[in-house]
Amino acid sequence: MAALGGRGRAAAALLRRAPGTGAAPGAAPRRHRHKEKWAATAPRIPSTRLALHHFDTSYSLHLGALWPSVRAGLLCEQKYGALLNNFAAADHVPEELELLNATDFISEALQKAEMVAQAEMSPPLCTSISSKIKCYTFPRGDITRFRPARPDGLGLLDYYLMDAASLLPVLALHVQPDDFVLDLCAAPGGKTLALLQTGFCGHLAANDVSISRTKRLHQILHSYVPREVRDTVSVTSYDGRDWDQVKGGTFHKVLVDVPCTTDRHSAVEEDNNIFHRRRTKERQMLPMLQLQLLMAGILAARPGGAVVYSTCSLSPLQNECVVERALDVARAQFNITLHPEDLSHFRTLFQDTFSFFSECRLGELVLPHLTANFGPMYFCKLRRV
Numbered sequence: 340m341a342a343l344g345g346r347g348r349a350a351a352a353l354l355r356r357a358p359g360t361g362a363a364p365g366a367a368p369r370r371h372r373h374k375e376k377w378a379a380t381a382p383r384i385p386s387t388r389l390a391l392h393h394f395d396t397s398y399s400l401h402l403g404a405l406w407p408s409v410r411a412g413l414l415c416e417q418k419y420g421a422l423l424n425n426f427a428a429a430d431h432v433p434e435e436l437e438l439l440n441a442t443d444f445i446s447e448a449l450q451k452a453e454m455v456a457q458a459e460m461s462p463p464l465c466t467s468i469s470s471k472i473k474c475y476t477f478p479r480g481d482i483t484r485f486r487p488a489r490p491d492g493l494g495l496l497d498y499y500l501m502d503a504a505s506l507l508p509v510l511a512l513h514v515q516p517d518d519f520v521l522d523l524c525a526a527p528g529g530k531t532l533a534l535l536q537t538g539f540c541g542h543l544a545a546n547d548v549s550i551s552r553t554k555r556l557h558q559i560l561h562s563y564v565p566r567e568v569r570d571t572v573s574v575t576s577y578d579g580r581d582w583d584q585v586k587g588g589t590f591h592k593v594l595v596d597v598p599c600t601t602d603r604h605s606a607v608e609e610d611n612n613i614f615h616r617r618r619t620k621e622r623q624m625l626p627m628l629q630l631q632l633l634m635a636g637i638l639a640a641r642p643g644g645a646v647v648y649s650t651c652s653l654s655p656l657q658n659e660c661v662v663e664r665a666l667d668v669a670r671a672q673f674n675i676t677l678h679p680e681d682l683s684h685f686r687t688l689f690q691d692t693f694s695f696f697s698e699c700r701l702g703e704l705v706l707p708h709l710t711a712n713f714g715p716m717y718f719c720k721l722r723r724v
């Protein structure tokens with residue numbers, strides 16, 4: 340891969356051949372046959388158990404006394420938020436949701452911050468948050484579920500149900516009018532839809548290497564976005580690691596929402612679980628893939644542009660370590676200076692809705708919690724000088 344030089348290219352080639360990511364068909368090489376025979380006869384340990392064992396070992400060290408409650412959150416039903424579709428004729432929906440005691444957590448936090456700022460005669464915390472995105476959540480401890488989304492007269496659905504913490508990386512990107520925005524790993528498209536809800540994207544490039552997942556992205560765009568806005572979105576299926584070779588240095592804002600161990604999914608779902616023994620190599624190579632994608636995102640941003648890196652994992656190896664490594668690589672190999680932007684005001688603003696981990700150095704991390712069962716969601720913002 341060009342972004343990381345020869346060694347990166349070799350690692351990228353390795354990744355492309357990794358098990359579970361499109362290995363060549365046919366018989367296994369001779370040296371692996373005994374392993375397959377063993378695997379066929381050995382009692383199968385559920386992938387969820389392997390995942391929990393791994394999490395218990397590593398996250399109890401990383402999160403300390405917080406881990407038991409985070410673990411309980413991971414194993415219980417997650418909470419959703421309803422991202423309002425500004426493109427649908429759904430003026431009645433806020434009232435309907437408010438009657439159920441749900442509130443738009445973003446405008447609520449902004450109003451509260453403004454009141455505090457006025458009372459303390461201090462500058463408001465919230466100048467960099469887009470108030471056009473509206474997402475309803477039920478209060479802490481309230482586990483009411485939202486009804487399924489409904490179509491308006493033109494067939495556009497009224498809201499999109501998603502982990503409300505997934506909006507934080509989008510808010511951190513702070514899209515401005517006419518920005519050219521790249522969503523490098525976009526499918527199935529929750530964050531792409533949120534980016535469009537800002538109403539500010541001059542052009543949005545939504546890319547994902549997976550053709551089947553890009554189909555879901557197309558479906559979401561068709562279900563939520565009118566044609567004239569869809570026309571400002573280009574959907575592609577490149578390997579994101581090669582993006583800099585396609586359109587380097589052109590975007591004002593880049594979202595790099597990388598594949599990760601999807602901790603909540605891995606703890607409870609056997610299907611498509613990355614802790615399956617067959618996917619060990621793929622899992623071990625994730626930080627390298629994440630670094631390569633982040634580097635490609637950095638190279639796609641124009642000078643002065645911003646990159647937000649995000650994962651839905653608690654793993655420091657997939658979060659802060661990847662960002663630290665990217666800062667080093669950018670400086671040493673590309674002479675690019677990046678400034679990590681302070682996002683700690685998110686912790687203050689959204690403390691009523693989310694539980695944040697207070698010990699991240701570069702980004703912010705939402706921790707699952709039984710009373711606020713969103714996340715995990717790590718996000719970090721880098722500005723290219």
Ligand SMILES: C[S@@+](CC[C@H](N)C(=O)[O-])C[C@H]1O[C@@H](n2cnc3c(N)ncnc32)[C@H](O)[C@@H]1O
Binds near residue numbers: 546580598
């Ligand atoms: C965490 S998911 C993205 C979720 C999406 N941003 C959303 O909000 O709906 C990570 C995505 O990365 C994609 N991906 C994996 N490897 C990639 C690569 N080399 N280039 C581009 N996308 C990749 C996967 O297909 C997957 O859809």
